[in-house]
Amino acid sequence: MPPRKPAETDGNLAKPATISDVALLAGVSVGTVSKALNGRGSLRVETRRRVLSAAEQLGFQANKAAVALNSGRTYTVGMITTDTIGRFSIPLLMGAEDALGAGEMSVFLCDARDDPIREQYYLRTLLSRRVDGIIVTGRRTQARPPIGTDLPIPVVYAFISSADPDDCSVVPDEAGGAAKAVDHLLGIGRRRVAHITGPEHHHSAAVRAAAARARLSESGLTLVAPPLFGEWSEAWGRQAVQILLGAANDLDAVFCGSDQIARGVADALRAAGRRVPDDVALVGFDNWDVMALACQPPLTSVDMELEKLGRTAADLLLAAINGDPAPGKHANPCRLVLRDSTAVPIAPLRARD
């Protein structure tokens, strides 16, 4: 039988080189290799060079499991989405993944699909894998029960928030976003503002509607009609316009709870012979490019800056992992993105920002 290397043909089973392989090739001990590779201790330059070149030659990559075993750190975090990953979760995940990757952390993706059983299963799995921390996200901003108590590692909630005020949650400032939308409409001279949004029991719908009302009332105004609660769809947007035109025919602006609704509203207004923005200015929420850009005209919209939010969550998690936790609810500002649906051809009263 051949002496050394087993089954040279099936390159696919070649075991990765270990630190002893490197030591052997460099003619030193494993301890020395470890020092050379990690820049610890003091070695002769020549020795270090020899080790590095041996490692290079073997394509050596330290086995992270071994490292984890005696450092106690895995440089790994878990990301649990409580409900199905969707449009809102993606930017969150991306932002977090990006920030964590920069910190040399790898991310375990866990999709709990609205199933508490799965959620707990993933939690156990992550703990068993000794992740250094966990980010919990969800598709709604509403507070949820903590995912666990007395966990041995830090947890940060992103977008969604924990019902325990001592937990660290990073959420969009939806009320602030709604206020910005209203401010903008007022800034371009609109006074008869309507609000169309999603289901009344939906946290985001309620918060945004309340904030819009509050902001108007600060200016001594009211909504031109009570908020129209319905669903998060274009169809509802269209339908709501019919209701609205009956109730408040003289409206000059509509602030919508979502871009989808706003798009339906735009279509229905056009069909009814109202020009956007000339007769009616229109603001959406989410700044979902697919909707906002395809809308005719393109839609001014509130952006929750989800990617940045994910990044913030990740940064807070990293800080907590390093012993510097930031408990409490952190609100991230929203940003208003201006487009044609609120562009005033001849500006009667320019907004300041």
Add this chain to the structure above:
Amino acid sequence: MPPRKPAETDGNLAKPATISDVALLAGVSVGTVSKALNGRGSLRVETRRRVLSAAEQLGFQANKAAVALNSGRTYTVGMITTDTIGRFSIPLLMGAEDALGAGEMSVFLCDARDDPIREQYYLRTLLSRRVDGIIVTGRRTQARPPIGTDLPIPVVYAFISSADPDDCSVVPDEAGGAAKAVDHLLGIGRRRVAHITGPEHHHSAAVRAAAARARLSESGLTLVAPPLFGEWSEAWGRQAVQILLGAANDLDAVFCGSDQIARGVADALRAAGRRVPDDVALVGFDNWDVMALACQPPLTSVDMELEKLGRTAADLLLAAINGDPAPGKHANPCRLVLRDSTAVPIAPLRARD
């Protein structure tokens, strides 16, 4: 000072219990605990019970790093999306994650963001973490260079495919999908079919257009006008309709390369006074609910079954990890989803399927 437990207050630094903790509590050796927990060897029922209860009491979860270290398996796979994670990647990821989770594997999420440098960085990271396998996905179905050569672990390409025919790739049968769309249009009696799609250089656009043509020609027909290549947007769909109505005013069906295009087409046709589906039947591609359902009328569309595709990729990867690789390109059939845009009020010639 208190005798036993250190710093009871900061529950957050409590180190997870180890197997020796369990052994101590149960009054047995670590070997016995291992056997009891893994159902190996033969133990007295009473002993096993005692160990299990001790483990339970301590909330013991085996440290996966240690397990990985001596089994050589991490029960972990990497998922690299070569381009930014988006609408197409999600269902793929979800399907794969689901199938892998069922196999007790955890998934590392890696978003390479169209950057080859990041891609190679992630590859090295994953190898260093000794993942058992890797799934590579992308937003385009076009073949791409292999992510690495002579890798020590199996790789499966999903949606995107590897340029190396010996690699394992799972792709949607886009040509088959396009054929189904055309068949359906012919089945409901349409004969003057047009095709509007994305950029000519885009692999999917080219494949779908070619397949549509081929299928028509099998029936002795041709497209009512040369395929209109443009971009993947509603605006292009609208614009293309203007061109089309000039060139082939008597068309009775449009097959579109995407749902977004199709939606633009629907809007423009309506604006031009053509009824859908009565005058012109309409089929999209992607079955993207947001577009297909919001379209007026709701859109018949080709579904690439991305989630199933992700699942298949994961299954093939698991098989490969277990020593049973399935090299080559595997085409997954598409499914035609029927909606109102091809509903024939009075069926003149019912399709068979």
Add this chain to the structure above:
DNA sequence: TTGAAAGCGCTAACAA
């Protein structure tokens, strides 16, 4: 400056 050896938490072979 380098090597030897202990130990991280667990499994498996072997002994008792």
Add this chain to the structure above:
DNA sequence: TTGTTAGCGCTTTCAA
């Protein structure tokens, strides 16, 4: 049936 021990790959004292 149970315990002891070697070792997985690496880091880190401590000696040499």
